[in-house]
Amino acid sequence: MSELFSRIDHARTADEVVRRIEDLILEGILRSGDRLPGERELASMFDVSRPILRDALKQLEARGLLVSRHGGGTRVADIIGEVFTQPVMELISGHGKATADYLEFRREIEGVAARLAAERATPDDRVLLSGILDRMRAAHERADFDEEARLDVEFHGAIGECAHNIILLHTLRSCYRLLADGVFFNRTLIYRLAGARDALLEQHLAIGDAVLAGKPASALEAARRHIDFVESAIAKAERADNWQKVSRLRLAQRSRDHRNV
Incomplete structure (x- = not known):
């Protein structure tokens, strides 16, 4: 201190x-x-x-x-996130196109952040990032979904810090505030997909390892692949969730029909 x-x-x-x-x-x-x-x-x-x-x-x-x-x-003060004021967040959360635009923006900006982090990370940055990666592995082994979700945000924030660009850092923090608050999508839906948790951990490790190894091109590509996966997983998870809702309603209706016979 x-x-x-x-x-x-x-x-x-x-x-x-x-x-x-x-x-x-x-x-x-x-x-x-x-x-x-x-x-x-x-x-x-x-x-x-x-x-x-x-x-x-x-x-x-x-x-x-x-x-x-x-x-x-x-x-x-709680100054992070004011790039998106509460009225704006409420507006964009109700429009499907906003989610696609959000992920498109994150794909590009996180790629840049990962590349710069690989170029600029200091020894102390690497210690911090390695610690987060170790905790991500541990949370994954325990199947601690809440901790995995929290560390997801912390990991991406740490990559932004390692990039040593203050504009990039605060822009990313605003984005991750929206992610943590579930403005665009519910991450628990993604965790329900078979193999999704394993894939997410592997992607985070790939980004982190590239940054730790000082490989900018690999870090950029790993960050972009991660967002591509998230985008695809969201679509699959939402579709599966909708199927489940329809199936539940269908089953409930059939049960009522049989009781009325």
């Missing part, structure tokens, strides 16, 4: 503190919901007076980057 909020070497002003915290948020180091240290501790870390720190935090709160709650400390 002390490395995060290190001593400010320049002029110790509120503006310098604001800039330091802005950078941490912009680079994705501080994420939505992360709690800052207490005022006394944070002032000591930055080596600034408490009035200067207080002024900086007020500026950041006024701009909607931080939120303070009585007894809950100061946290990074």
